[in-house]
Amino acid sequence: MFGFFDSATQWILGLILLLSSLGVILLRKPVHASLSFLLTLLTLSIYYLQLDAHFISVMQVLVYAGAILVIFMFVIILFQDAYQEIEFTQPKSSKWILAMGFIFLIFGFSMFIYMILDLPSKFSTLSHDYGTVQSLGKALYLDFFIPFEAAILLFLVALIGALYIGKKVKKE
Amino acid sequence: MIYAITLGLSFPLLGFLYLMLSSHFTSRLKAGQIACATVFLSFLCFVGLVSAHFNSSEHYKTIKLFPWMHLGSIHSDISLHVDELSLLMALIITGVGFLIHVYSIGYMDHEKDATRYFACLNFFIFAMLLLVMSGSLIALFFGWEAVGLASYLLIGFWYHKDKAAAAATKAFVVNRIGDLGLLLGIIFTFYLFGTDNIIEISTRALTEYPIGTPVMTVLTLLYFWGATGKSAQIPLHTWLPDAMEGPTPVSALIHAATMVTAGVYLVVRLHPIFISAPFTLQVVSVIGGVTALFAALCGLGQSDLKRVLAYSTVSQLGLMFLACGAGAFYAAMFHLTTHAFIKALLFLSAGNVVHMLRGKTEMAEMGALANKLPWTQWLFLLGVLALAGIPPFAAFFSKDLILEEEYLSGFDILYYVGLAASVLTGIYLTRAYWLTFRGASHLSPDDEAHVHEAPKVMIFPVVVLGLLAILGGFLGFSFGSLPILETFLAKADVRITHEELISSEFFTPETIMAIIGAILGIAATSWIYYAYADKLTRPWRIFSNAFYFDACYSALIVRPLERLSSLFTNCVEPKFFEGSIHWAGQAAQLASAELQRVQSGQIRSYVAWMIAGASLLLIYFVS
């Protein structure tokens, strides 16, 4: 619908994404981290728009930013005093194992990047209703009906599970 | 004839099996009767064989029992070969054995476990018979080992006594060292001849190998090594004096009359092979002579009655080997026969004394027993005179024959050694007689009160042996014609080597020297002990400790072995073997403790491991 902007937009959006992701993991207070996460989600939504995935971008805002992040906020506010105690206790995981994981991570990623640099980047022509709600809805309800229903069942189970786990144990 | 042989061989075996299996419900008297009966029946079988032998023309019988091994160039059957030599030995074994069985009924009258004793005694008779009647070396070796086993069982009959158990082990081990030589000899025989049939080897040895080849020398030295172990010659003689820890009838049968003569029997049986190795014959006579003199000197210094007799046995066996070494195989067998009678007589009379004193054998605690044990005393004196070589008793003829053959074969030094040993025989036996039966009494008061003459069941066999001691010499000697024994054994090719001995005068200078020496020795000793008994000091230590042979062996061989074994038990076994098992367990535990640290429960570490694994997989699949 909107067409495709030039790469400059992609770069700017990418930058904002990276910065906000870094913010998620680096900010000290969990509230700040979750706000940074919100920024990430919104930027992602715009990125999806650029990639002509209209339905997905709206879903992203609705589900992720609207539901998941809200739950996160609730829990964070519930524990907003507890995070300070973390600094007073020693980390129990071995530093060396974490360092090893970090090194392997860097190594693996560099290798991966090195290999994908020569991928072809042609773009096929998109159908005129690519990414619209109608076509995706048709796909979901007609071609992928059973996974759709399974997802609904999954929701039901998760709902019941979350309710049960979060229940307070009555003290006798 | 075959039936007689097999019956004679199997009666003692059946007796052994029955007594062993029924030892719980067979009383002592019944066990003794059964044992005596089996041996007597065996004796009758062999007597029947002898009479059949005189009536028929064939003079030997070979029974092939079963083929044992036929592999390539080696053919071996287990067979029995009975000729005059075997018959003579069988008669001695069963005859003297029967008398000793009867004697044992009286000797073991206070013993709870007498059934085991009679079973082992029967087993010994069977094993010895198998040894002398075997026609193949493997069967002979089986009998050889079995008599060693019987000796072990009987020496250690009172196994709860430490000394007896140690003596039994020592006898078995020293015997085993000798058996190694015999086994090597048998293996070498298989290698050389491809068979172990004794007759075949004997006929082939002279034809295939000229006299003096090193191969024959080595073979015969190996056989003689085996004979040394069994017949207690230097250097494997140390077990025989200690073997006196067993009951006295055992000493009489096994260690005087029969088992220790197995070595002599081996040499005589294989004499064609020995003849073709003159060097070995020299070695045999030297060792025999040295042993004879050595044992006689040791016998002079013993304070234990049975040990005097044990050293006397060693000495006489040395004389027999001396004869074999000079080629006088007939003389050796003759002396073996007379010695069997006389030594059994001496041991059984000593057994009377020991039994009456309830097991004491130290001569320092005896003395002046002549009045209390008249029969025993006369019989012992008879044995002393007979063995010392006084005519006309038995050993005079056989010893004289040995010495004359020695002299005529040209070995002067060995003749004088044999003469000295004979004179010493008289001296130490007379000493033993005086210290036991005459002189001042050193008995303890309660011994003095109850010692009396032995019961008839113990006197009777000794009297029979005494008669044999008197008359036995005439088996091998007669005025004029050839004696019985000689004609008997001549058919087995065991002859006197020097023709002039057969029909010459009877009192050559050597003979007279021997007689005078013996008489002088006995007289001098008697006078010394009669007059100066109280003033005599203890005998020289070097004699009573047997020239420190035992001490040398103990220091050089036994104690290093004990230290080695204690090293293994205390150091190697706990540290290396148990330690390695322990360490294996520890290693597993350490490894698991280290691996346990991976499962720390920390989510972040798990994530790190997952990253590592994933990137490794990535690298693997992409590159």
Next chain:
Amino acid sequence: MNIIVTIIISLAMFGIGLIGVLSRRNALVFFLAIELMLNAANLLFVGFSKQWGNQIGLVWVFFILVVAAAEAAVGLAIIINLFRTKKVVDVDQYDSLRG
């Protein structure tokens, strides 16, 4: 070029999320980093779907969204429960399953 940029950005987000998992000890930030990783995967799917012109990628993104929502709900319930037991939000203290 475009798809490569998308891939690189997605990889970077995923890597940052992974580093966040390794380094942060607060359970909630830990969880946020996991959600970040899921979003990175979503981005990749959408990008490739545009390149191939196939809508299956978008369908799959839909399902990932669904699963992420369910997982977030249940996970947060678990974290609340853990907090009630252990009284801390430090993931290093949640090690009862050690061996």
